[in-house]
Amino acid sequence: MPFTLATWNINSVRLREPLVCKLLEEEGPDVLCLQECKSPVEKIPLERFHALGYTHMVARGQKGYNGVAILSKLPIEDVGDKDFADLGHARHVAGRLENGVTIHNFYVPAGGDVPDREVNEKFGQKLDYLTEMRDWFHGDAPQKSILVGDLNIAPREDDVWSHKQLLKIVSHTPIEVDHLTDVMEAGKWVDITRQDIPEGLLYSWWSYRAKDWDEADKGRRLDHVWATPDISNAAHGSRILRDARGWQQPSDHAPVFATFDL
Template sequence: MLTIATWNINSLRLREGLVVRLIRQEAPDILCLQECKAPAEKMPLATFAALGYPHAVVRGEKGYNGVAILSRRPLEDAGSIDLGGLGQARHVAARLPCGAVIHNVYVPAGGDLPDPDANPKFAQKLRVLAHLRDHFRAEPPRRAILVGDLNVAPLEDDVWSHRQMLDVVSHTPVEVAGLTDAMEAGGWTDVTRADLPSGKLYSWWSYRAADWAASDRGRRLDHVWASRDLMRAAHDSRILRDCRGWESPSDHVPVLARFDL
């Protein structure tokens, strides 16, 4: 049994202590982080190694993006995809001794205007989603798990108000279609929603809210997917809402699932 956690940490060096707290509280076998905002050599990997996570596969860049896979178990670097041809650290993959591959993905947020002609950031986001679709259509995943901040809340219950969010970046129809196409192209299953099919689920709350918990205008932007041959191996999904209330938090919270590999 393998527990995997994914978390957009919004600066690994700034929130190193929160990662330590999560490790001590939950002890996942594998922890995938996004938006590390540091080159690989500046990530505090020694801290996590001392806590029992000596294996790491990372891609980083100064001040932006960055993805890391930390593990109690041995990992083999399985490469990375230059998503959208942006030249940014938005994907890294690792292979476990059992042969299963973990993809850690950070899709661009896309800015504030959902118009690819007027907003280059939104155009980049759609390009990244199309790249994921085309990649997994050409190379169908086998014994694979994909996690990360995909920056799209696809379902009506993945946002606080479906009607009011239809024109807001992260829940627009074109983004939802892009994410759905990528999922279907690879035969992926949304593990969290397979386990928790009904009710509101959020993994992100804006910093702009005076009281995030009281307003509770969240979005489910962070995902765990399983390839078709692992869909029945996944279970026990959880979203750690309480982490949003930790001191100096990320605006995202961890999402976890277990796999029988």
């Protein structure tokens, strides 16, 4: 049975409950992974999601910050979480579908504004978080798994509006890209979005600071869908729902989709 999965940094699931419902109604993914929910689990607004058929959820919450949730039409088992870098943040949760596929939902730290861990503690935390992700996947090689989320790094030159101008900007610095590459290699992860869309500029995030985000189009691909090699060939149909960035009171991220024939 094929299933479609979407990942979206929603930037407050309670504030943007209508947008989540709009996405569920109009696009109908079988699984929706949300990041930056900014809500304790018990306050995630489930009633309308349930009414739309999303009767299953695994989540980790935090008041006002972070938070990750997997909403699903399909039965899903909670298989835990990891507090990488011991930050005490709700940034990871994993669920397993009945077909045996494990879904890891991540919200990697943004890293602040200055790409120097000596003067910016948040940048150091980001690098440490990625290092511990790498070590975890080295030690426990994932199989039949999908990794999604706001990884807060745009790794390729065509994942940003200007490679040259963003080389010293957090999210596209060489050290961050190297750390993310190490995570990918440790788990032998395949970038499904770029497997399906191998060429061309591709963005999932546009800053709130832009007067006209669409016209300026200074985006970055911060949101990712990866899969292990044993199921990567079953993936297809990747796309980014750019239009969602223009919805009323939007998140600054757009949802990323992929379908798996499993």
